[in-house]
Amino acid sequence: MEKAGIPVVQITAVTPVARMVGSNRVIQGHGIVHPLGDADLPPEEEKELRRQLVQQALEALKREVKS
Amino acid sequence: MRVVHYLNQFFGGVGGEEKAGTSLEVHSGALGPGRVLEQALGEGFQVVQTLVCGDNYAVENMDELSVRVLEMVRSAKADLFVAGPCFNAGRYGVAAGALCAAVQAELGIPAVTAMVPENPGVDLYRQELYIVDSGSNVAAMRDVVARMAHISLKLVRQEPIGRPSEEGYISRGILRDELVERTAAARMADMVLAKANEEPFESELPVTVFPPVPAPPPVRDMSRAIIAVVTDGGLVPLGNPDHIPLSAATIWGSYSVAGIDNLEGGNYEVAHRGYDTRHVLEDPNRLVPLDVLRELERAGVIGKLYEEFLSTSGLGNPLGNSRRLGREMAQKLKGVVDAVILTST
Structure with missing residues (x-):
């Protein structure tokens, strides 16, 4: 997908x-x-973990990557 | 022996990039590199026809071109089909590979092409074809054509073809049994010594190389971006409607999440035999994080969540197959979404 230009x-x-x-x-x-x-984990904490991971992922998408 | 030769508009003498839209032209006899080819093949071989086509026209009309080329090669009663060499011209390489594969499969005559290993045509067709490594130096045309002729002669005469390194073609990924004099331990010791002495050696188990893909530019404005989720963890709606295989999947599916805020356990199953799927079955958000993405969408952190998630099973897939699945997914999402979150088990 990155070959097609999609980050x-x-x-x-x-x-x-x-x-x-x-x-x-x-x-x-x-x-x-x-x-x-x-x-x-209790459900609420598990969801918080998931939220953090997704937010990290979104941050990574916003950052320039040097090859 | 009768040979049909395929060239792009540049090597066929039609013109440069401005002529890349030229449709198929047929010339009798050899043209440009075809003359060198005829010489290299030697006595008894004649290039009876040269097919010339613009690179853009070829890749944009591949199916139609294949049909026409097959017809020409058939009516020319060819014994051999040669395309290129294409060096690092990507569209040329893709077209040459597709035509060689079609001729070989449909007409049962040998077909040979040449290009650099990085040419996208290699990735697509190296398993089914003998593709000579052309290097990128067009000035070495004579040498490249000589290697193409060498393999062509062997194929026409049905002689055994040696290893890629001996014959000068790009590895097809085939493993063959061989009787050897020395044990694996002795051969390995030789290789270690050669390596320590900085001498050349050839590994018997080449490591798969993944050419780097440059990172596409980042998402500038996340609050307007459309984000899609793709997973190789095999999440599918209950009943696996597309029948995605549980391993070595050859297909992928795309499933609507429109109007859904949370993936409920009972509505999904997992088409993947390579991990303990109980946790995902219990709560599919653990693989496709729909619940939090919906919240982030509502909060305006992301612009929009794409209305479907894409899924396949990333287990025991041959590399060529995985690459095709990726290409197909990219085709669906390109121009539609701004970024992808890929979750892998």
Whole structure:
């Protein structure tokens, strides 16, 4: 998608793979089985975690990336 | 032996970029690089026809062009089809690859082309074709054509083709068993020593390389941006309506979230066999964070959430296949959304 000019931010727990394939914007997700959640947290805290991750991702999309 | 040769408008002598819209022209006999090719192939080979087409016309009318070229090659009773060399001309490479693949598959005669490894035509067609590594130096035309002729002769005579490094073509990603004299340990020790001594050596297990993709410019105004979510974690509506395979998926789906504020567990399933999906099944927002994106949309942090999320299963996919899925998704989203959040398991 980036070849087509669409900026992408990837949220994943497996950041080495994301870097290996050349993702330009990578956010550390919270676990392979739930990159944007945590089943051990109370629902409100879990949602707050998700909100923070999404906001980090949006920040990354706003930032210039030097290749 | 009868050869049909394909050239773009530049090498076919029609003109430069201003002539890239030229449609297919047919010349009898060899033209430009075709003369060198004829010489290199040697006695008994004749370029009976040269097909010349503008690069823009070719890629914009690929299906129609393929049909016409197949017809020409068939009626010319060709024994061999050669396209290029294309060097680093991207559109030329894509067209040459597509035509060679079509001729080879439909007419059952060998087809050979040449380009630089970074040419997009390589990514698309190297698995099915012998693509000679042309390098980017057009002045080396004679050498490149000689290598194309070498492989062409072997294919026509149905002789075995050696390794990419021996024959000068770009790796097709094929693994072949081979009997060797020395054990893996001894060969490995040789390689380590060669590496330590800074001598050349050839790995038996080449690492896949991912050419860097330059980062597109950032989103200037997030409060106006349309954001789409794409996932390779396989989230699909209950019943998996597109039948996305649970591994090595060849397709992807796009699912409406219009009017939905929260992805409810009971409405979705996961087409992915590579991770424990219970947590996502319980709360799909853990993979496709729709709930918070809706809140951010309402708060004006993002302009708009795209009305569908795209999903496939990123498990055990051959690279070529994954790239195609990505291209198809990009085609749908290009010009429609400003940025993508990709979530991966």
